[in-house]
Amino acid sequence: MQARHPKLTLTACILASSLAFIDGSVTNVALPAIGQDLHATPAELQWTINAYLLPLSALLLMGGAAGDHYGRRKLLIGGIGLFVVASLACAVASDLNLLLAARAVQGIGAAILLPNSLATLSNAFTGEERGRAIGTWAAASAIAGAVGPPLGGWLVDAIGWRAIFFVNLPLGLAAIFVAWRYVRESADGALPLDWPGAIAATLALGALTWGLTLWSSHRAFDAASATGLGAGLALIALFLAIEHHRGDRAMMPFAMFGSRAFAGLTLLTFALYGALGGLLLLLPYVLIEGGGYSALQAGLALLPMPLGMGLASRVMGPLTVRVGPRLPLSIGPLIVAAGFAALVLVAEGAPYWSTVFPGILLIALGMSCVAAPLTTAVLASVDDTHSGTASGFNSAIARTGGLIATAIAGAVIAAAGAGLIAAFHAAVLVGCGFAVASGLIAWATLGGLSAKPAQPPR
Structure with missing residues (x-):
């Protein structure tokens, strides 16, 4: 069924996904400034990026499945709201630990809003209109990725690194308003969510990332990095066992x-x-x-x-x-x-x-x-x-x-x-x-x- 407000539905989805695409590229140019201000070591600077990518990588499939199960509009708005709150926390973080925690919450928000913005478009349009909507969404995402680095560089030079997170607030609030006011709810009543698989995947990626970060930043393969890598490999094996056992109910069906x-x-x-x-x-x-x-x-x-x-x-x-x-x-x-x-x-x-x-x-x-x-x-x-x-x-x-x-x-x-x-x-x-x-x-x-x-x- 075609959306009642197709242009505004498309606008809400573009605004939402732009948050994740801009933030995925804008932070890279701010790393030296963040390192100087918060006195971060090279390994800690890596975690400024990894704290965002880790939950985004591990929970992306769960975010989409949760939207299918509980409602895509509901999850879209919830993901944007979580991202906005986390962006504010990043902007006012007084030390690196608070910044890393807020970046992780940003990643969770992005893992929820990204798949649901695209799934909302898929549900709201049919036929050729769906293809055009997806194409417009993809083009806007590319533009957002292109704007991120120069926008971030200008903000860092002109105002400071905290400004790259403050800029998410008006964009996110606009996306929430348009989605709440004009986007139609949709859900498929999907199968139960694969929480065991999601937890195992998150722990596995976290352990691997921790071990590799220690190894690369210290330029030495010590006991701590070996422990992280060993735990990560063991958790990957656990994840594969869980997915094999769940069959078609898995977030990563082996049949693929x-x-x-x-x-x-x-x-x-x-x-x-x-x-x-x-x-x-x-x-x-x-x-x-x-x-x-x-x-x-x-x-x-x-x-x-x-x-x-x-x-x-x-x-x-x-x-x-x-x-x-x-x-x-x-x-x-x-x-x-x-x-x-x-x-x-x-x-x-x-x-x-x-x-x-x-x-x-x-x-x-x-x-x-x-x-x-x-x-x-x-x-x-x-x-x-x-x-x-x-x-x-x-x-x-x-x-x-x-x-x-x-x-x-x-x-x-x-x-x-x-x-x-x-x-x-x-x-x-x-x-x-x-x-x-x-x-x-x-x-x-x-x-x-x-x-x-x-x-x-x-």
Whole structure:
């Protein structure tokens, strides 16, 4: 049934998702300022990002399932409200522990509002109108991601790092008002929620992240990091056992992995988006600390990436329908790998246009070959009964890759001076390797996979 207020429903969903997309990119350029003000160590700075990504990665599927069960409008408004309250707590945090706690609550709010904003659109529109609404939502999300770094840089330079969290308040309150006033409630009466799986996944990611963060920031594999990694691996095994036991009632049904293509796409997503997440964290930090950039300049340095992806992705959707996802998902990561390799030109005092821009441009071009075909391929790799779960799981895997990459990035953040640039060069070469592996995985696992019209996740 078509929404009674379609434009306002779309507006509410765009405002809600913009909170998460902006906050996912805006904080990176503020890390040096946060570190100086709150006297944070490199490991603690990593947790400023990880505290947000951890609950977002682990609870994204649960957030969508809870909306299906209890009502998407209700969960959408609740997620926005939680995000707004947590943003205010971030803005007024007097020490790092309070900031990290508030960032974790932000991540929980984002894990609730993101899937329910898209599911609300899916339920509110039908036919071609649904496709246009989803396309508008995706374009607005790309714009929000593009605006984040330069907006954050300007706010940090002009006002201070706390302003990047205050800006969420009017946006969130507007989203709550429009959703409460104009969005129609919907629910499917879904199966009982997979709380055991969600708890095990959260604990597993938390232990792994803690162990990797200690290992990378201390540059030593000691007893504490070994304990964290061991506990994380054991909890992953527990999570897999729980999901296997729950069958079709699991948040990660094992039946999806009966598809070779879906398994390959999961590995591709983890490796490629992990490399990209690490770069989006490290590059602004290195430009500010090692290159003498202001926060605004560092934010603007990233701008060609989301803009280039947004423009080129419009061409890739129709092309994927004609040629299938295998070719673009094999070639795109190799172009990304070339972009990572080009970033070894970054050096102290080196000009932006000849050192940073070529790599950023290549990465934007390569990722534009990946974004639309990846969504299409994920939906085509499983049967229709698992399409919504598969799409949500792939999104969670992308964020998990970024979470793990951020945990490992401490080895770069802990360096200083010429050592910082050298560590960054090593990191981008590792990212290059992961991108190459992603392309090879796509070529090896997607043979015979044809595109089918994308269905929005529910």
